[in-house]
Amino acid sequence: MTTDDPLVRFDGVSKNYGDFQAVKGIDLTIGRGEFVAIMGPSGCGKTTTLRMLAGLETPSAGTITIDGNVMNDVPAHERDTPMVWQSLALFPFLNVKENVEFGLKMRGVEQSERHGRAMLWLERMGLKGFEKRRIDQLSGGQRQRVALARSLVTEPQMLLLDEPLSALDAHLVIRMQGVLTRLQKELGITFVYVTHSQSEAFAMADRVVIMGHGEIAQIGRPQEIFRAPKTRFVAEFVGRNNILPGEAPGQELVVAADRMTVSAEQPEGRAIAAEFVSEEFAGTGIICYFEGPDGAELKAQVTEAQLESLAPEPGKRFWLSWAPGAEHVMEAA
């Protein structure tokens, strides 16, 4: 996950559509063998960034370098940047094996070798025996694996993924996350993964790139992004935290929900009075929602036992506090 040995460099890359600037002069370096997730709300420019990397869009300004070569004017089909699509984009008129062989065929690999390599990947993806199936005869998870095999069969040094799990059921998403991380470690190649889901990004990526309004808002390891969001935008996008006014004017603090303590009595030190609104079961614990001063929404994660002892009711008044050092001071917007 070193960026001293970069595979991809974006230098001041912009993309304009008429008057609309989808990507605004971003700089980004992606290392060999790194799993990078680009994350942001829809319309933030993450997909455009990925498509520029694949050669499906041409940058309006700046340069994109892959492996030391400037790629700006290299058309998509002359690049080695296979992609897994949100819609998967499997060819419906070809069977499973023909889909997997497609890239090899386009590269002029002869038939017997094509067959061998395709079968190898189908087996690796647990699709043995399905090679003659049509795409519409497969389940969602199987299609996903065909799409992966199709992209990886040419042994690229980098795989691009554009929200590949967004069409799957929740339980399959978790399983596919496991498949993807394992694959990436085994192959040792670079994954660039675009998603709007922070759980996917945080679960898999070595580094996360948060984008907003065509700009990169923050780059960092998942923990850094979560504990130390640089700006209010990142903090709000990541969620499960509280944005509070800081001591200096204009300064803001962020405290993660799991570092908030809820008490019925006012504790010592800094604490905020808030009215209980509702609670939500969230797997690892219970998120309680409060209304703070000026109607601000505040969140705290508690255990079931704590919830019981607090016995909250809507409108009931509590104190929210945090240990010194649990807060993070954000940059002014």
Added chain:
Amino acid sequence: MSERPSAYPYVWRLPLLIWQGLFFVGPLVLMVAMSFWLVRNYRMEPDFILDNWDRMLGRGYFWDAYWVTVWRATLAAILASLIAFPASFALAFRVSETTRRWALFFLIVPFFTSYLVRIYAWQVLLAESGPINGVLGWVGLGPFTMLNSGFGAMVGYMTLVLPLVVILQTFSLANIDRNLIEAAWNLGANPRATLVRVIVPAAKIGLIVGCVFAFILSFGDFVSPFYLGGSKPPTLSILIIDTTKSGQQWPRAAVVAVMMIVTLFVVAFAAVGAAYGRRK
């Protein structure tokens, strides 16, 4: 796609422009121009005279033909829409998905039979001593004169346009959101109110498109008015054919043709206005 300047898009874009420019726009422009040409000694000479226009538009028989054609096409369009609607309604709401698919398939079949042959069959069926009068004779009716009349022509128009109108209406009715209809019932609308206030407005575009197609096809058809309507009074298409086929009066035929196109444009624009215009 990073597109280096490439021939690729133009290979797909240009053929239509070239072909339709050369063989669709070209002929129509020539025809309009021709309506201003001079005919001398049975030969056409390019010119710019209003003679042909004067002659055609100054004659009673042109206007007789014009109004007969407009009237018949209007009648055919309304009649076809009214006759088709109960059938389309039944196909859209009262039969199973499978039945609807088969019915639509069978409505397409007539497009693959010769229209001429079907009209010929009607000639035989509707003849004074034909099978229909034969059957009616057994129950003591008739014989009726059905050929060479407005009735005959209308039977022909219906043969031409009914399948298409039913198909278009069925599609637009079947595409109405069922929740809309259920919501109307739920809000207490009786079947008649649901039909008039919900179903017909929701399917408006399809109904109008069907009606307009029926008008266009009937307006331009010459087979029904000629072989079933007895060509008296002549319609505009019959006028064009008579004028063209008998000698070299193409410029006068062109005048009739331009008048027809103008009329169709007016009708089409009015229909588009009605279909997409303000909804109450």
Added chain:
Amino acid sequence: MMRGTLFSRFYLVALFTFVFAPIVTSMVFSFNSDRFPTVPLGSFTTHWYQTAFARPEVWTAFGNSLVVAACAAALSTALGFATAYTDFRYGFRFKPAYLALALLPPTIPLVIMGLAMLAWLGRLGLSGTLTGIVIAHTVMGAPFAMAICRLRLSQMDPALEAAAWNLGASPWRTMRSVVVPFCLPALISAFCLTAAVSFDEFIVAWFVSGLNKTVPVMILEILQGNVDPQINAIGTVVFLTSMTLVVVAQLLILKKSAT
């Protein structure tokens, strides 16, 4: 509700009877011995078929029709596909005008098309030739082919083409190995439909044809004479030819999508 359903059934039967009456009649009368048929029917005969197909000009006309239909269908399908693909893939200035040009021909009455074509092809020295008929029928068929191809393309995931480029296929290669295979059922349908349109079209062909007659033009000329049941015989054969075309196309599509 029951009464409504019953009425619906009855109405549908009546409508389909009207639509199919002339088709069935012409088939039945093609085997009926009476020249002026009425009820009850005369005896069974194949006389009208024998008479019709003993005439060499009938065979010539069939030959002409098939050649014209095949050429016009191939050209219409190619033109329609190129136009549909352009509409699917590109936005450009004047696109509404471009699409209007593509879809306008069917709204022009055939008699007018016939007159305009007659004058224009005469100038190009093509009137009276089969080429002239092919040209006219292509103009008329291309919009239908375009509509069918466009419908199919709208079912295509726009990422499919990009996926092929992404896997190393050039735009031309992508057209050949992705877009065309995807559209194949539509291309076959478009070919058959435009062939059938051409096979039945008689007005423009009549204006343009001269001595090279197609089948419907010949029917038209027989019709201008006396009542002649040969028309039923020829019409039945035309119908069976067209329907065979359609059914074969359907079977091809089903077989294709089954593999």
